[in-house]
Amino acid sequence: MANDVWVYIEHKDGDITPMSFELLGIGKQLADGFGSSVCAFVIGDKVDDLAKEAGAFGATKVYAVEGDVFKGFRGEAYAKAAAFLLEKYKPEIALFRATSMGTDVAAAAAAQLGFGLCTDTIGLAVDGGKVKMTRAAFGGNYSVSVVNEKAAPQIATVRPKAFAMGAKDASKSAEVVKESFALADADLATKVVEFIKSATAVNLVEADIIVSGGRGLGSDAGFAMLQELADLLGGAVGASRAAVDSEWIPYEHQVGQTGKTVKPKIYIACGISGAIQHLAGMRTSDCIVAINKDPDAPIFKAASFGIVGDYKEIVPKMIEKFKGKLNK
Amino acid sequence: MKIAVCLKQVPDTEAEIKWDIPKGTLSRDGMDSITNPFDEFALEEALLTKENYDGEIVAISMGPEGAADVLRNALALTVDEVALCTDDAFAGSDTYSTAYVLAAAIKKAGDVDVVFTGKQSTDGNSGVVAAELAAVLGFAPLTYVSKVRSIDAAGKKIVVERAIEGGTEVIEAKLPAVVSVIKGINEPRLPNLMGIRKASKIEIPKWSAGDLGVDAGKVGAAGASTKVVEIAVPPPRGAGEILKGEIEEIANTITDKLIDLKVIK
Known part of the structure; x- marks a missing residue:
């Protein structure tokens, strides 16, 4: 539906943590405000497990793009697929986590669609038929609320832990809509050569x-x-x-x-x-x-x-x- | 090789920021401005790239006329060319409009192989302009770069390390590319007196919306898709409690209080 709320499910090579689903909680609240549904969208080389888990965390529908080209994480490829899905379905708003992975995908997808986004959002509320997005400015001494009138959908990256997680209910499942999006290695300018895990693993x-x-x-x-x-x-x-x-x-x-x-x-x-x-x-x-x-x-x-x-x-x-x- | 570096002028990070809430603008009176600290690393990386691989550097800024200062500083560090994108029509641009104007400037500078930017600015703090710029230009997006391993301008190839959650990613990309760098990738040098003196005499070229051939409807407050609807001062954090007494007693109290939060497993 046009005013559905979409949540991007972040993962690295299929690796997920409960935090990957944290935005389904606030997504549900916003969707309730519109009388619409909270949906997840996932991109990866294998998405079935992610889609199942997203359903358990409250997504009613999961839109997915699957393909070998998405193995590992390649922001460039993920952004192209995200822009494709968002352009096709034009939900009300798409939420991403404000991590390095989430920010890269959100920013590049928004730019491909030709508009801006709100970053590191700490407040989200339905206001006058739109989602009002609030972020901290100047060291948190001010808060600034914005609405992206021209964007369809609005795009926001959300500060991790800014909102409570939704509850998990393993008995719930989501309808999965798989979209085909053709993307070849030759269409991409970047290639991940290796990933060196940090010994201290500071997160x-x-x-x-x-x-x-x-x-x-x-x-x-x-x-x-x-x-x-x-x-x-x-x-x-x-x-x-x-x-x-x-x-x-x-x-x-x-x-x-x-x-x-x-x-x-x-x-x-x-x-x-x-x-x-x-x-x-x-x-x-x-x-x-x-x-x-x-x-x-x-x-x-x-x-x-x-x-x-x-x-x-x-x-x-x-x-x-x-x-x-x-x-x- | 043609190297571009994007530099933003920001309020001094030590300055107290005051916002004119009714007007929705920054009170810039008496506020010192500096080059965005992250952009100093981008500029240094551009200088190192020029030294290691040969090439020329064009430094680009977008902002009011006063932003010429950051370009003068870049000139003092011996960049080859500078350009200030300045036009009343640019005021109030959001991140996308900014990327759109910078992209036009990079195209105007001609056949750029690599664009360096800082990871984010310390005033806007959005950290998305580099990714947007790469998308608008169709350049390879290389964000959060902690090391440039190698650049092969003839073979149109670059290899970088990116610092992301949980570790370091090594990426090989085709040129042209946009590279946003993190703090600590290098040690920015300072200009010497002679450089400063020389730079002070150079006229800074200004590029207007017309010069850049940008669509006026896509820039500035008119073009920005994100509209500010409210600026507020968040309520202060509740007055905290100062724990007093002997260390033994304080340690006992604070550990109880933290355990009571039921966060510690």
């Missing part, structure tokens, strides 16, 4: 818990302590720009304006003063714990819980207490 964007360190750590040794706490809690280690620029930890850990934007359930900031550039990357976290020696550090204004003190004394104590309470 800040997906982490529910982040333990982050800044200039106040004083040295790279501080990060070993934060890593221990993060490992204990099943979380990831983040860092401020100051810590990355001091070469205490690689750039892939950086949170903030020139790093990653994250929205974990728990963000523990150790020795981070809370410059606006850092806050821009983490201020929408659900619970922020700030540990800093300086009682006037701006991080305390953003914190749910503040601890004025030396992380070197507090973090080991927290590790000790967690070990006892979590039986680890």
Whole structure:
């Protein structure tokens, strides 16, 4: 239907996590607002398992493009197929996750269709027959809401974890519509030669818990302590720009304006003063714990819980207490 | 080889941003401007490419007349040509309109083999213009690049590494290509005094909508498909609680509170 809400199902070579389906939750809400359906769209070399799972997470219909050319992940090929599907069905809105994979596909598909998109969306609501998309601007000091009047469909990338996941019901299934879209290797300018898995496998964007360190750590040794706490809690280690620029930890850990934007359930900031550039990357976290020696550090204004003190004394104590309470 | 680099002027990242909410525009009064930090890596990569493979660099910016400053800085770092896409009609462009104008400028610059851009700007933060630009130009899209392994201009081939979730992807692509680079791909150099002095005397060429032959209906506020309907100041985070007492007691309280959130497994 013309005002259906479409959700792009992100995967890498068929590898999915529940997060691949997270946008079906907000998609359903929007579809209810229009009295329409939430549909998934998937592109890959084998899509049946993905389609089945999308049905269980609430998609009523799954549109799919399948072909050998989509093996692995090739943004260029996926964007062409996505543009083809969106052009053909013109749903009300298409939602993608604001990850590197989702953003590449969304941006290139929108450009092929000839219009813009809203990126890193944190608010979505039906308003006047259109979806109003809200994003943070200038370090989260402002929020800007936009409507893309000319676009059919509107396209948005959505900040991971900005909306609650839909419930999974394995008894539910979706109708699968497979579309043929011919695309040859010769039509593509890019080829994936290899994928080198990161040894540390930092995935800040997906982490529910982040333990982050800044200039106040004083040295790279501080990060070993934060890593221990993060490992204990099943979380990831983040860092401020100051810590990355001091070469205490690689750039892939950086949170903030020139790093990653994250929205974990728990963000523990150790020795981070809370410059606006850092806050821009983490201020929408659900619970922020700030540990800093300086009682006037701006991080305390953003914190749910503040601890004025030396992380070197507090973090080991927290590790000790967690070990006892979590039986680890 | 012809190398293009796209540079954006942005408010200083240290500056406090004030928005004129009723007007829906940025209050630029007294605000310092800089080259988008990510674009400094793009410019350095262009300079390294020129040094390693020979070629010439054209630096392109789009913005108000004041954006000529970022091009002057590029000239001081010895890029060969610059062009400022500036026209009242461009004001209010969205990401697609921006990509459309930059694409026209790259075509006008002629037979470009590789376009370097930063991963995103620190003001708009959308991070999509590079992918849009590649789509509009029909160039190979190479985003989030952490290393350029090799460029073979004669064989029209480039090999890069991309930093994406979970690891590094090695991609081989046909030229021409758009390469968006991440922070840390290189160490941007600073211009020397002589370069700055020389650059200060060079006239910056300006390209208008007419010069670029772009469709006025597709650029600026008129062409932007995304319309801003509301600008708001989000409610401040609720006042936090400062935990006081002995370390033992604080650690006990905070671990209880975090466990109560039922997030830790």
